[in-house]
Amino acid sequence: MLPDASDKAVEKVPGSDTSGVKLSVTRERVIAAQHEDRSLQKCIAAAVSAxxxxxxxxxxxxxxxxxxxKWCSDVADGAEWTSVYQIVIPSCYRQQVLTLAHDHDLSGHLGIKKTYYRVLRHFFWPRLKTDVTRFxxxxxxxxxxxxPNQVIPCAPLVPIPAVGEPFEHVIVDCVGxxxxxxxxxxxxxxxxxxxTRFPEAIPLRKITAPVVTRALVKFFSTFGxxxxxxxxxxxxxxxxxxxxxxxxLNISHRIASAYHAESQGALERFHQxxxxxxxxxxxxxxxxxxxxxxLLLFAIRETVQESLGFSPAELVFGHTVRGPLKMLKEDLMSSGASPSLNVLDYVSKFRERLHKACSVAKESLEVAQRKMKRLFDRKSVQRSFNEGDQVLVLLPMVGSALSARFSGPYEVVRKxxxxxxxxxxxxxxxxxxxxxxxxLKTFYCREGIQSDVSPTEETAVHLSSPAPASVACAAVEISNPDDDDDGVIVRHTYQQCARLKNSEVAVTGGSVVSGAEDEGQSGD
Structure with a gap:
């Protein structure tokens, strides 16, 4: 029961200051609000004797x-001992009840179903499920x-385009x-x-902008x-x-998404x-x-890439590079001097072989990417945002590059x-x-429950850490607003609040080289 008029004001429980809820409500005020609330008139008309x-x-x-x-749970087939007697709450007090049921220190910010059944054990009002879900x-x-255990579904995969010309499009990164x-x-x-998936790795003492730029220009002088x-x-x-x-140098600079290693997936896989x-x-x-x-770069370049069907060295140099296995094969098959070719024949055959190899590799890569996209997109969900939308962003925590949490709300500036x-x-x-x-995930701004009766000054609810009043947030759309039948598990179709996987830490045990976190980003 709610406190009687003769009862003293309810004192705050120690440690509950973060909830910021003022409890000053009496039985007489609730009765008066019930009769003034237009949303409860059908309930009052349907009332029977005790x-x-x-x-x-x-x-x-x-x-x-x-x-x-009076409400009986379906769990015990409506047995009388399971009966629950609920106070029907008018609109002006619903926000206060929901705040106690979810936001209070003793409520623990539990999920929708648990919060719903917590309220249902004591109180009721029409559209209770909808209000709990929205709250x-x-x-x-x-x-x-x-x-826990909720991950935002990934967007459909967008493979890196299979460009035909070697070294027309290169990806760069720093490790350490x-x-x-x-x-x-x-x-x-x-x-x-x-x-071609041809890799290069240049050891450096530091990765400042001048050092990285000089090393990259040296690479350009070799490969164009x-x-x-x-x-x-x-x-x-x-x-x-x-x-x-x-x-x-008339080179276009393309910037990948922040803290999203998949944007440079081919290079990240090479790092591993x-x-x-x-x-x-x-x-x-x-x-x-x-x-x-x-030495290890030679081994990687010589190895056939499954997605290409050729080794990176074959696609760049036009022939199989001479490694340990090729040397052994030559020794076993050696039967004298190999026939010589004139320069014109060699160049002609070289260009033909290289052109065919690159064409086949491009086709193989496109087939592999389509297969990978088909498998990846099975569990993907296409989500989109508009300019001005309020979102939460998964960003690294200050002082901990390997941990991340949602921050915000922030505004979408441009798509x-x-x-x-x-x-x-x-x-x-x-x-x-x-x-x-x-x-990214949509930020939903909490708004007060619509009331037919304006709440009195004493019944105003004060929430801790309210969203800025100037922030225009997305409206919450909840399907199936009818809540006549309660005691049934909530089955509204909505996207629950979710979290993204935090940055993965490379575990190396006692190995000589520690798992390195990709450098180059300054955190904030």
């Missing part, structure tokens, strides 16, 4: 002027922290810090051609100038010197392979890791593609950033 209510499974009745409802879904704390070698190297500048250089949002890649050099090979190399030879980089959005982050060092849709 004796008749006991004979029914569900019924409204009056108890000393207070509208109540929990718009809880700021729950939206930011997420719920690795264990410091005798030469002082702690980082790797990694480069990969998207058409690309049309596109793709990088993440690391400060060295976004620096003025880096962008000026690319601009002076190279780190694993470096650990094994150091363990077997007891040499410095940077001494093994050229770049179906998967990339420019998000305004005015409270962070970087005021705007490009974010992948998999790192």
């Amino acid at each position: 004796e008749k209510a006991r004979e029914r499974k569900t019924a409204y009745f009056m108890e000393n002027g207070l509208l109540m409802r 929990c879904r718009t809880c700021r704390v729950c939206q930011i922290t997420g719920k 810090p690795l264990p410091k070698s005798k030469a002082g190297n702690q980082f790797l500048l990694t480069i990969m051609c998207t058409a 100038l690309p049309k596109v250089v793709q990088s993440d949002q690391g400060t060295n890649f976004l620096s003025k010197i880096f962008t000026q050099v690319l601009s002076s 392979t190279l780190k694993s090979m470096l650990r094994k190399y150091c363990m077997e030879t007891s040499k410095e890791w940077d001494e093994g980089v050229p 770049l593609s179906n998967t990339d959005y420019v998000i305004g982050t005015p409270d962070r060092k970087r005021k705007t950033r490009v974010c992948h849709v998999n790192m």
Whole structure:
């Protein structure tokens, strides 16, 4: 029962200050509000005597002027001992009840179903399920922290286009810090051609913008100038010197989504392979890791890529490079001097072989990408946002690059593609950033429950950490608003608050080379 008029004001439970709820309500006020609430008029008209209510499974009745409802759970087939007598709450007090049921320190921010049944054991009103669903879904704390074992569904896969010309489109990234070698190297500048998957890894002592730029220009002097250089949002890649050099060479700079390694999936996969090979190399030879980089790069370049059907070296150089296995084969098949070719015949056959190899590799890559996309998209969901929408963004926590949490709400500034959005982050060092849709989720602003009777000053509910009043948030759409039948498991079709997987930490045990976190981003 709600406190009587003669009762003293309910004192706050120690430690409940964060709830910010003022409980000052009396029985007389509830009775008066019930009769003034237009949403309860049908319930009042349907009220029966207390004796008749006991004979029914569900019924409204009056108890000393207070509208109540008898309800029996279906769990025990409507047995009388399972009967629950609920106070029917008028509109002006519903927000207060929901706040106690979900936001209070003793409520624990539980989910929709648990909160619904918690309220149902004591109170009821029409559209209770809808109001509980909306209230929990718009809880700021729950939206930011997420719920256990819930992951936002990934957007459909967008494979990196299979470009025909070698080194027309390259991806660059930085890896480290690795264990410091005798030469002082702690980082790797990694480069990969998207058409041939030809990799390069350059050991560096540091990865400042001038050092990275010089190393990249040296790479260009060997393989030519690309049309596109793709990088993440690391400060060295976004620096003025880096962008000026690319601009002076007429190279387009493409920036990947922040904290979304999948945007550079081919290069990230190469990182995993190279780190694993470096650990094994150091363990077997007891040499410095940077001494093994050229040898391991040869092994990777010589190996056939399943998605291409050729090795990267074949697609770049037009022939199988001479490695240990080819040397053994030549020794076993050697029967004298090999027939010589004149320069014209060699060049003609070389160009024909290289052209065919690149064409077949491109077709094979497209087939592999279609297969990968078909498998990946089985559980994907196409989500989109509009400019001005309020969203929560999964961003690294300050001081912990390996942990992440939802921050916000922030505003969508611009839509770049179906998967990339420019998000305004005015409270962070970087005021705007490009974010992948998999790192975003809609922020729902909590609004007061619509009431037919304006709540009195004493019954106003004060919520802790309210959303800024100036923020225009998306309206919450809840299907199936009819709530005549209660005691049934909630089956509304809505997207629950979810969380994304935090950044994965590379576990290396006692290996010589630690799992390296990709560098180049400054956190904030």
